[in-house]
Structures are given as C-alpha cells and as structure tokens.
Amino acid sequence: MTTRQKTITPEKTVFPKVITTLWxxxxxxxxxxIIYVYAVSVNFLNLFGELPNLRTLENPKSExxxxxxxxxxxxxxxxxxxxxxxVDYEELPENLINALVATEDIRFEEHSGIxxxxxxxxxxxxxxxxxxxxxxxxTQQVAKNxxxxxxxxxxxxxxNDVPGLGMLILKTKEWIMAVKLERNYTKREIMTMYxxxxxxGSNAFGIKxxxxxxxxxxxxxxxxxxxxxxxxxxxxxxxxxxxxxxENSKGRRNVVLSQMVKYGYLPxxxxxxLKEKDIKLDYRVENQNIGLAPYxxxxxAKFLLQWARENGYDLYADGLKxxxxxxxxxxxxxxxxxxxxxxxxxxxxFEHWKGRNPWVDRNNKEIKxxxxxxxxxxxxxxxxxxxxxxNQDSINYYLNKKIPMKVFTWNGEEERMMSxxxxxxxxxHFLQTGFMAMEPQTGHIKAWVGGxxxxxxxxxxxxxxxxxxxxxxxxxxxxxxxxNGYYPCYEVIDAQVCIPLPDxxxxxxxxxxxxxxxxxxxxxxxxxxxxNAISAFLVNKLGAxxxxxxxxxxxxxxxxxxxxSLALGTSDVTLFDMVGAYGTFVNGGTWVEPNYITRIEDKHxxxxxxxxxxxxxALSEETAYMMVYMLKAAAEPGGTAxxxxxxxxGLKNEIAAKxxxxxxxxxxxxxxxxxxxxxxxxxxxxxxxxxxxxxxLGQGNKTAMPIYGxxxxxxxxxxxxxxxxxxxxxxxxxxxVELDCAKYNSSGVPMDSAQQxxxxxxxxxxxxDAEI
Numbered sequence: 001m002t003t004r005q006k007t008i009t010p011e012k013t014v015f016p017k018v019i020t021t022l023w024x025x026x027x028x029x030x031x032x033x034i035i036y037v038y039a040v041s042v043n044f045l046n047l048f049g050e051l052p053n054l055r056t057l058e059n060p061k062s063e064x065x066x067x068x069x070x071x072x073x074x075x076x077x078x079x080x081x082x083x084x085x086x087v088d089y090e091e092l093p094e095n096l097i098n099a100l101v102a103t104e105d106i107r108f109e110e111h112s113g114i115x116x117x118x119x120x121x122x123x124x125x126x127x128x129x130x131x132x133x134x135x136x137x138x139t140q141q142v143a144k145n146x147x148x149x150x151x152x153x154x155x156x157x158x159x160n161d162v163p164g165l166g167m168l169i170l171k172t173k174e175w176i177m178a179v180k181l182e183r184n185y186t187k188r189e190i191m192t193m194y195x196x197x198x199x200x201g202s203n204a205f206g207i208k209x210x211x212x213x214x215x216x217x218x219x220x221x222x223x224x225x226x227x228x229x230x231x232x233x234x235x236x237x238x239x240x241x242x243x244x245x246x247e248n249s250k251g252r253r254n255v256v257l258s259q260m261v262k263y264g265y266l267p268x269x270x271x272x273x274l275k276e277k278d279i280k281l282d283y284r285v286e287n288q289n290i291g292l293a294p295y296x297x298x299x300x301a302k303f304l305l306q307w308a309r310e311n312g313y314d315l316y317a318d319g320l321k322x323x324x325x326x327x328x329x330x331x332x333x334x335x336x337x338x339x340x341x342x343x344x345x346x347x348x349x350f351e352h353w354k355g356r357n358p359w360v361d362r363n364n365k366e367i368k369x370x371x372x373x374x375x376x377x378x379x380x381x382x383x384x385x386x387x388x389x390x391n392q393d394s395i396n397y398y399l400n401k402k403i404p405m406k407v408f409t410w411n412g413e414e415e416r417m418m419s420x421x422x423x424x425x426x427x428x429h430f431l432q433t434g435f436m437a438m439e440p441q442t443g444h445i446k447a448w449v450g451g452x453x454x455x456x457x458x459x460x461x462x463x464x465x466x467x468x469x470x471x472x473x474x475x476x477x478x479x480x481x482x483x484n485g486y487y488p489c490y491e492v493i494d495a496q497v498c499i500p501l502p503d504x505x506x507x508x509x510x511x512x513x514x515x516x517x518x519x520x521x522x523x524x525x526x527x528x529x530x531x532n533a534i535s536a537f538l539v540n541k542l543g544a545x546x547x548x549x550x551x552x553x554x555x556x557x558x559x560x561x562x563x564x565s566l567a568l569g570t571s572d573v574t575l576f577d578m579v580g581a582y583g584t585f586v587n588g589g590t591w592v593e594p595n596y597i598t599r600i601e602d603k604h605x606x607x608x609x610x611x612x613x614x615x616x617x618a619l620s621e622e623t624a625y626m627m628v629y630m631l632k633a634a635a636e637p638g639g640t641a642x643x644x645x646x647x648x649x650g651l652k653n654e655i656a657a658k659x660x661x662x663x664x665x666x667x668x669x670x671x672x673x674x675x676x677x678x679x680x681x682x683x684x685x686x687x688x689x690x691x692x693x694x695x696x697l698g699q700g701n702k703t704a705m706p707i708y709g710x711x712x713x714x715x716x717x718x719x720x721x722x723x724x725x726x727x728x729x730x731x732x733x734x735x736x737v738e739l740d741c742a743k744y745n746s747s748g749v750p751m752d753s754a755q756q757x758x759x760x761x762x763x764x765x766x767x768x769d770a771e772i
Contacts, residue, residue, distance in 0.1 A: 051173055062146055062197050063205075064319025064603055066304075068297060071444070071598070074328040077297045079304070081316045083286055084205035086603070089192045091220050092207070096227040097191060098265035103231055103256045105138040106263055109187060113139045113178030136174070138194050143177035145197040200230060201237025202285050209286070214242060216282035224266065225274045228256040242279045250279055288454070293331050295450025295460045300324065300596060307600070311608070319603030325444035325596050329721060333714035334435050334447035341707045342452050343410040345431055345683065352692060358429060359689045362664060367689055374687075375399060375424050408456035427456070432686055434461030434575045435707060436594075437679040440583030443592035443613040446677070447711075461682060466558050466572035470700070471530040472660030472669040472680075473551070473569030475627060476581070478527055480550040481538050482623050488524040488630050489741035497536035499564045507564045509536050512661070512695065522741055528633030530640055530659065532568060539567035553618045554581040555591045569660060579680040582671050585627045585656070586678055586728070589619035621731045628728050629739055631656035631673065641670070644701050649709030651716075653725040659705060665691045665698025670705040672712070675724040681707045 065080035078085070101108050107115050115137050136144075181190060200210035207230065211219045215226050222230070232240050232252035242249035254275045260266035288294055301315070304322060308315040349358070359370040375381050381395070388394035399420050406413045407426060418426065435449040450460035459465060482488075494517045498508040511532045526534035539547060544562040551560060556578075560571045580594040593614040600609045619627075634641045634657040641657040653674065660669035666688040672679045683703040685691055692698030715723050 051176065063317040065209075066315050066318065066320035066322060068300065068322045068324060070292075070324060070326045070328040070331070071446075072328050074292075076293055076324065076326065076328070077288070077291050078286060079301060079315050082205045083203050083209050084196065085208045086196045086206065086319070087192070087208045087219055089188045091218070092192070092195060093220050093222050093227060095224040095265075096195075096207070096219065096222055096231070099224070099227045099231040099256050099260055100138070100191075100195070100234075102259040102263045102265055104141075104234065108138055108191075111137060111139075113137060113180075113182040114175050137178060139178040139181050139190050140174045142190055142194045142197065143174045143181060146193060147177055198234060199237060200233050201241055202243065202283075203287075204285075213285055214281055214283055216284065224260075224270075225253065225257070225277060225279075228253045228260070228274075229279055232256045242281055243283050246279060253279065290455075292328060292335070293326055293448055294454035295462065296324075296326060296331075296445075296448035296596070298454075298458075299448070299450070299460055299463055303597065304600075307609070313608075320608075321601040321603070321605070323598045323600075325439075325442075325446065325598060326448065327446045327721070329718055330437060330447040330715060331449075333718070334437065334449050334711055337707050337710035337714065338433055338435055338449050338452065339410075340710060342431060342433055342683075345703060346410055348697065349431055349692070350429065352697065353429070357425070358685065358691070359687060360693075361689065364693050370689070371421060371425050371428070374428065375421060378420075378424070380420050408453050428686060428690060430457070430686070431683060431690075431703075432457065432459075432461055433704075433707070434465065434682045435680070435711075436462050436575055436579045437677055437711070438579050438583055438594055439676055440586040440592065440673075440678045441676065443580065443583065443595045443615075444598075445594055445596045447679075448596070459686075461575065463574055463576040466574045467667045467682060467684060467688075468571070468662040469569040469573050469578060469669055470660035470662040470667060471532075471569060472578065472658050472671050472700075473571075473573070474527060474530065474535050474567065475585070475631060475658055476551040476554065476556075477535055477538050477542070477547050477567050478523060478630060479554070479619065479623060479627055480542050480546050481523065482626050483550070483619070484542060484546070486523060486538075487737045488626055488739055489522050489737075491520040491522055492526065492534050492537050494519050494521055494526075494531055494533050497533055497540055499536065499540050501563070507536075509533070509565070509568060524630045524633050524741075525638070527630050527658075528636065528639040535567040536564065539564050551581070553591070553616065554584045555593070555616075555618075556581055569662065575680050575682050578669075578671065579678055582658075582673060582680065583678045584618050585624050585631065586673050586675060587624070588621045588731070589617065589624035591616045591618040621733070622735055625728070625731050625735070626737070626739070628656050628673065631658055632728075634658055640701055641672075641705060644705045645672075645709055648706070649713055651709065651712055654727045656728070659700040661695065661699040664688075665693075665695055668698060668700035668703030670700050670708050672705075672708045674712075675726055675728055677715075677723050679708055679711065681705075683707075 063080070063082045063084060065078040065083050065085055067078050067085065068076045070076050105115070107117065185193070195207040197206060199205055200207075200213070202210075202213050204210040204213040207219050210230050210233070211217050211222055211226075214230065215222065217226070229242055229249060229252075232249060232255065233242075235252065239245060240249045240252040257266060257271050257274055261268050261271045284290065288298060291297075300322070304315050304320075307313075308318075308320070313320060357366050357370070359367045361367055381399070384395045384398055402417045402419045402422070404415055405418055405423060406415050407418065407423065408430075430452065432451055433449065434451070435447065436445060437447040438445050448462055450462045450464070451457045461467075481490075494511070496508055496510075496516050498506045501507055509532045512530070516533055521529070521531055521534055523534070544564055544566050547566055548560045548562045556573055558571065558573050558577065560566060563570075576594055580591065583594075584591040595611065595613040597611050599607055599611065601607050632654060633639050635645050635651075635655045636642055639657070640659040641655075645651045645655060645657065656673040658669075658671045660671075661667070667682060667684040670681050681704045683700075692703075696702075715721055716725065
C-alpha cells in the first residue's frame with residue numbers, strides 16, 4: 001500500500017503569515033498611535049508640552065483691535081498690535097466661502113476636523129517624493145491661529161526640541177484641538193473663526209480688515225474675483241500680495257477661480273471672463289497717520305491706555321468699543337478749513353522769508369547756530385552721538401550727508417535729496433496750527449486738529465503744546481473786573497499806565513500801534529479793540545493774583561505768573577484749556593471740563609464705563625452774560641474780528657469773539673463763540689523765534705481767524721448739524737446793571753428818560769482813580 005504525500009507550496013504557507021504580520025503591525029501601530037495621541041493630550045511625563053485647557057477652548061481668544069467711534073457712529077480709527085475686527089457669519093459673502101472651501105478644504109462640511117483622504121495623500125506623497133498639497137483642514141488652521149499651538153509656552157516638553165519629532169508633536173496637538181473644536185462648535189462658527197483670525201498680510205488680520213485694506217469694502221460687498229484674490233493671499237501673503245506682486249496675485253487668483261469652476265461654484269464662462277481682468281485695488285493700510293482726527297486719536301490713547309491698565313484691559317488686544325464726542329462731519333470741516341488756510345499762509349510765509357531763514361531775534365536778526373542747536377535735540381543726533389561716542393566729525397558727516405527722502409509739501413509728499421540738516425531747516429520753515437471746537441453745555445469736544453500733518457509733524461498743538469495767548473487772555477481780566485464792581489460801560493482813558501515791579505523796574509506796556517489816543521473807552525469797546533492800556537489800568541487796580549485766581553477757576557491749568565504782564569497774556573496756556581474756559585461764558589457761568597470719551601464697551605457690547613464731565617460754578621450767570629455781551633463787540637463795527645467774520649466769511653449771526661497776537665507776532669489766536677459751539681484756533685511757528693516780521697501779516701485776525709470763518713461756513717452749510725444761529729440767551733433774572741451805555745449817568749446809575757436825553761448832550765466825566 002502506497003502513501004500519498006501531501007505537497008504544501010511555499011506561497012500558500014507564507015502569504016497568510018504575511019497578512020497576519022501586516023495586520024498585527026497595523027493593529028499594533030494603531031494602538032501605539034492611540035497611546036501616543038493620548039500621551040500628547042495629557043502631556044505624559046511632560047514629554048510633549050501642554051495643550052490649551054477646556055476653559056480656553058470654550059473662550060478662544062485672539063487679539064482684537066479696539067475701535068474708536070465718533071458721536072455720529074463713524075469709525076475714527078483703531079488701536080492694535082494685530083489689526084483685527086470680527087465679523088459674523090451673516091456678513092460673509094457666499095462667493096468668499098465657496099472660494100475658500102474650493103481652494104483650502106473641499107471636504108470641510110464632511111470631516112470632523114481631520115481629513116483622512118488628505119492625510120493619506122500627504123503620506124503617499126512623502127513616500128513617493130511626489131507631494132501635492134497639504135493635509136491641514138480649515139479647522140486645524142483655526143486651532144493653530146486661535147490657540148497658538150506653536151508657542152513656546154505650549155511646547156516646552158522634553159521631546160519638543162528633537163528634530164522631526166517636534167513637528168509631529170505640533171501637528172498632533174493641532175489634530176487634537178481640531179477634533180475638540182468640531183465637537184464644541186458648528187461648521188459656521190468654525191468658518192467664521194477662521195476668517196476672523198487668518199493673516200492676509202499688509203497688517204490685515206481677519207477678513208473685515210483685509211476687505212477694507214485691499215478694496216475699501218465691507219466683506220459682504222466683495223465681488224467673486226475680489227474674494228478669490230483674498231483667498232489666494234492665504235497661501236503666502238507676501239508672495240501673492242496684489243499690491244507688491246500683482247502678477248503673482250493675478251495668477252493665484254485665477255487658480256482659486258479655477259478651483260471654484262472645478263467644484264461647481266463658478267460657471268466656466270464667467271471664469272473665462274474674470275481671468276483676463278486686472279486686479280483693481282483701493283489699497284490703504286490702516287495706521288495712525290491716516291484717517292480723520294489722527295492728533296485726537298493719539299491724545300485719546302494716552303487716557304485710554306491708563307484707563308485700560310487700571311481696569312484690567314488691553315487696549316491693543318481686547319476689542320474695546322470706545323465712543324467719543326467727536327462729530328465726524330465737524331472734524332472733516334475743521335481739517336478742510338485748516339488745510340485750505342494753512343496752505344495759503346505757508347505760501348505767503350515762504351515768499352515773506354524768501355532768501356532768508358525765519359528764525360530771528362527780537363530785532364529780526366537771524367539767530368546764529370539755531371539749526372545746529374535744534375538738531376542736537378533730535379533722536380537722530382542722539383543715536384549718532386551714541387554710535388560714534390561723541391565724535392563730532394563723524395556725527396556731522398552723517399548729519400550733512402544727502403539721502404533720498406520723502407518730505408511734506410502742501411501739494412503732497414515729494415521725494416528729494418536732502419541731508420538730515422537740510423530736512424530740519426526745511427521743516428522749521430512751516431507754520432503750525434491747533435484747532436478745537438466744543439459744545440459748552442456738555443464740554444463735548446466736536447473737532448480737534450492738532451497740527452498741519454500728523455505723519456510729518458507729530459506734536460499736538462491742542463493739548464500737548466502751550467503758548468502765550470496774548471490778548472485772548474484779556475477776557476479773564478475783564479471777568480475779574482466785572483466781579484469786582486466794574487461794568488461794561490465803565491470808561492477809562494487810553495493813556496500809558498506804568499506799574500512798579502518787585503525788582504524796582506516799571507512795567508509800561510504800549511498799545512499794538514505804539515500810540516495812546518487819550519480818548520475814553522468803555523470796557524466793552526476797549527476789549528473789542530484790544531487796547532493794552534486799558535488792560536494795564538485794570539490789572540493795576542485788581543492785582544495780578546486776582547487775575548490768576550479768576551483764570552484758574554475757569555479751567556486754566558497751566559502755571560500762571562502773577563505779574564502785571566499776565567494781563568496781556570504772557571504765561572503759556574493750552575488751546576484745550578482756553579476753549580474750555582471760554583465755554584464758561586456761554587454756559588451761564590458753569591465751567592464744564594472739556595471731554596472726549598462718553599463710554600467704553602467690551603467686545604460683546606457690554607458697557608464698562610460711562611463718563612461724566614467735571615463741572616464748576618465758576619461765575620454768576622450775570623457776569624457770564626455780561627462777558628458774552630462784551631465779547632460780541634469784537635464782531636461789530638470797530639472790533640478786531642468784524643471785517644473778517646462779517647465780510648470775508650459772510651457770517652451774519654451773533655458771534656462773540658476775541659483775537660490775540662503775541663510779541664513779534666510769534667502767536668496768532670482766535671476764539672469764537674456761538675450759543676452752542678465754542679471754538680479756538682492758534683497759528684505760529686514750531687519755535688517762538690519763527691514768525692512773520694510785520695503785525696500786518698502776523699496778527700491773529702490774519703493767521704488764525706480765517707480758519708474759524710471757513711469752518712463755520714462749512715458747518716452752517718450742513719443742514720444735518722444742529723449748530724445755532726440764534727442770539728445768545730439772556731439770563732432769566734433781570735440784570736443788575738444796564739448794558740446800554742446811553743442810559744448811564746456819570747456814577748453808573750441808570751437814568752430816567754429825561755436824564756438820558758440830557759446825558760446824550762453832555763460828555764461824561766468819570767473819576768478814573770476811584771475804587772469801585
């Protein structure tokens with residue numbers, strides 16, 4: 001009997017073993033991967049670094065710009081490190097979402113944070129060396145952007161610095177966070193998070209800022225080709241920037257559009273039309289140098305930073321909403337009026353000083369070494385001094401080395417070859433200005449212009465700078481006189497007054513024209529014509545200390561020297577304080593602190609703080625009204641503001657006003673009052689030694705008043721603004737004195753009608769030395 005031997009082929013033996021081995025390897029690898037992912041998620045033995053905790057996941061935080069709004073709800077500007085403003089899903093156009101999904105994550109609606117198909121494609125690409133595209137989903141990118149998974153704080157584990165392994169750990173964390181995001185948020189919320197956090201370049205974070213930066217549009221107004229440009233930027237914001245690499249951007253835009261065609265989001269015919277079009281930009285990077293009210297925004301930031309620190313907020317990251325008193329329409333009119341007048345003044349100033357430098361002493365002789373001393377106060381000089389350890393030859397070489405630079409002109413920036421010394425001399429030729437308008441009843445500042453151009457001249461001449469006010473300080477003296485028994489019809493002879501000083505000298509001020517008429521002036525007429533001799537008479541009677549107390553009570557905060565010359569405005573004051581103080585006259589004697597912030601909200605709209613201004617009952621209602629009555633005379637025939645306001649600017653309504661000009665025409669001022677708007681403006685050189693040589697050109701009614709006149713014309717022409725043209729309201733209580741000077745006898749006592757007739761036929765005699 002034969003035995004049949006069974007033959008076993010090698011293939012039949014090996015194949016099941018291979019399958020079993022591969023399966024075991026796969027199963028083991030899968031289990032190992034699960035253990036690895038778990039170990040990463042719990043930071044086992046601190047090998048991998050921390051993950052954001054659950055609370056962070058529930059409240060994801062990205063830096064949001066704080067926004068500054070005008071009283072009429074216009075965005076004035078932002079404060080930010082990363083310029084990002086959030087949008088809701090409803091504000092996102094469909095074409096933008098389609099472009100993003102088609103290009104970055106076509107299975108966004110299907111996966112749960114990790115796209116297995118994309119991951120397999122990446123793995124195959126790594127093995128074959130033919131890698132096409134990445135495997136990150138939009139959700140993973142949100143995790144990276146929101147939770148900063150690649151920061152040192154989260155990646156301080158033992159294994160994070162191992163080459164290759166560190167990147168794997170980072171990606172693993174992003175996978176974990178992506179899955180957690182998908183469990184906690186809807187697809188719409190994740191899409192919104194992505195578009196609110198992604199970096200588009202040009203300091204534009206998030207789609208709202210990107211749409212404004214590149215196209216000056218809201219996201220919902222983007223056209224399909226514009227959405228494609230912005231989505232194309234996400235691959236490489238610099239390489240595909242439509243501003244700096246337009247051809248690259250156009251090519252990348254067309255790739256995005258072709259992806260939309262591929263996945264059925266865009267008809268091919270429309271694509272064929274769009275792909276040939278050039279990109280039309282309306283490009284503007286948001287920064288502090290542009291936009292409305294840049295000087296105001298900078299000044300407001302000083303207060304806001306302090307408030308934020310004291311209350312536990314970050315002005316540059318917490319997305320605060322700050323509401324101001326500024327009216328965007330008035331602000332625009334103020335900036336237009338300043339630009340128009342200052343451009344003309346500058347042309348006149350250049351012609352006036354043609355062939356000469358404008359920095360001169362009291363005798364109009366050029367100050368030697370002025371520029372050399374001025375440049376030593378510059379940052380450039382300090383840096384050169386540190387670099388060359390005080391070697392003057394090296395410092396001077398670079399200070400006088402010509403380089404191309406963009407300089408300010410009233411016709412726009414121009415590129416010129418200049419040395420730093422040339423640049424300093426050039427900019428010292430420019431006249432500067434400050435302008436502020438305020439509602440006296442509330443103290444709300446409606447317009448603020450701190451200079452002629454914020455980019456090139458950062459110094460603010462509203463609140464930061466203080467200058468001599470000249471005759472605009474006289475109303476405080478006249479206020480003190482009224483409070484001490486004088487009255488608008490009181491008469492004083494225009495004659496020189498000399499007042500002894502503590503050092504033994506005499507102070508004997510001249511009038512502006514260096515003449516004394518010997519005529520009698522009522523206080524009202526003296527203030528209207530700004531007669532220095534009358535001011536000297538009053539300060540001699542009242543004392544400089546009385547003047548200081550009156551001015552301080554009305555809101556002047558700068559130091560005031562209690563000397564007789566203070567009557568002519570020789571101590572420095574800010575325009576900010578002056579406008580606030582003049583508001584006291586219009587507001588029935590109540591000083592209201594000038595203010596510019598009404599409330600602050602958090603990013604969710606919750607009110608954090610409402611601001612109320614400080615108020616002081618500074619004057620009686622009667623005194624305030626009498627001062628308004630006296631100041632109205634400046635805008636009447638014979639007054640210093642009459643011709644400019646009434647004829648040049650055509651302003652026919654009641655206006656109370658005061659002009660001011662300091663010694664050598666260094667400072668020109670104008671203060672204008674209507675029932676619900678008080679305005680002040682100043683014009684002068686950056687240094688007091690820079691000015692017009694003649695009072696005919698340099699007086700306040702020539703340098704400063706035209707800005708007010710132009711501004712008020714524009715304001716009155718805007719029917720949406722509620723700026724009164726009415727007469728100033730009279731006090732409810734009858735006045736204790738008569739304002740019609742024809743109704744007084746020589747003792748200041750009101751007369752009956754018969755006495756009035758007799759009075760009109762006889763000159764009055766008043767004892768000028770009598771204490772009243």
